[in-house]
Amino acid sequence: MEISERASQLTPSLTLSIDSKAKAMKAEGLDVCGFGAGEPDFDTPEHIKEAAIAALQAGFTKYTPSAGLPELRQAIAEKLQTDNGLTYKPSQVVVSSGAKHSCYNAILATCQEGDEVLIPSPYWVSYPDMVRLAGAEPVIVPTTERNGWKMRAEDFENAMTPRTKMLILNSPNNPSGAVYTREELEKISEVAAEEEIYILSDEIYEKLVYDDTQHVSIASISKEAYDLTITINGFSKSYAMTGWRLGYMAAPEAIAKAADSIQSHSTSHPCSFAQRGAVAALKGDQQPLADMREEFDIRRNYMYDRITKIPNITAVRPQGAFYILVNISQLGLSSQNFADRLLSKANVAVIPGAAFGDDRTVRLSYATSIDIIKKGLDRFQDFCRTL
Secondary structure: OOOOHHHHOOOOOHHHHHHHHHHHHHHOOOOOEEOOOOOOOOOOOHHHHHHHHHHHHOOOOOOOOOOOOHHHHHHHHHHHHHHHOOOOOHHHEEEEOOHHHHHHHHHHHHOOOOOEEEEEEOOOOOHHHHHHHOOOEEEEEEOOHHHOOOOOHHHHHHHOOOOEEEEEEEOOOOOOOOOOOHHHHHHHHHHHHHHOOEEEEEOOOOOOEOOOOOOOOHHHOOHHHHHHEEEEEEOOOOOOOHHHOOEEEEOOHHHHHHHHHHHHOOOOOOOHHHHHHHHHHHHOOOHHHHHHHHHHHHHHHHHHHHHOOOOOOEEOOOOEOOEEEEEOHHHOOOHHHHHHHHHHHHOEEOEEHHHHOOOOEEEEEOOOOHHHHHHHHHHHHHHHHOO
């Protein structure tokens, strides 16, 4: 049986490979400490669940407009104005089945055969394959630990070619936790404006920033940046709504219209009653977000302090999201080998950096309890000392 070339080009998920091994070990009764989680370990806030339940009980289970409920698109436009200083009409907002879906719609709406898309590494695992599925070519732009795992404007310029159509920027970043400053974004946006390169700005971890760090939406930098930027966000990380599958894009009118058309022929629209929950998320009590962020901050500081005391590994203090990227290059193992051996010998699951385009690293998530973090880091430290 023959499958399509586009499907055969997709790379197997190292994330799922490690996760499946860890789950199999747990099923055998082994005590596994999992640092692979890419979702909050908190429950969705009650008022959000209640809004969805009320919608179900009221029979709100039918089709909605393909781009999402008008009241949700309006609420998103208001949120973008209040939180990000961005003025979008509801017609420029498209609600999709998760921020991942929004990213894919944006790439499909703007990129085609022969185009190149720049992706700073380490990157979220799905970006390159989304670009390939759209027929374009991902071009990886390496970053360094010395620069806080952030792409500089000069790196952007050096990687560009006449075929460059888009830059994918993820801030706060998965897997590194890096957050770009306003000054850094200004320089990057100037380069994009000079060459009229689209910017896909994935801001899904926007609410999870720490210390005095400020999240800045690159579309707010200038009119030129606004006209080139597709802003991606959603509800999964901030509101602990990963399984609800709700994300959105805000973009120039023509791109939003194209994405709406693509969505109407693929998924039709996002889940009806989940959208009612999303309205409640945006308009309701925001204290649960602050509570989650406070707990993540405690875990972040604990994990970073422990990791940086272990010989022969290094890490940059993450400014956002809920991950720490650990440089293990001095230990003499590939990231896959390290992760496999750590899981089999110490019952600790981490994600190999090869999944994110950087084989020098592994990613640890602190989206798990402090007790598991303490126990897992004890094992992690003992394992590293054997190498």
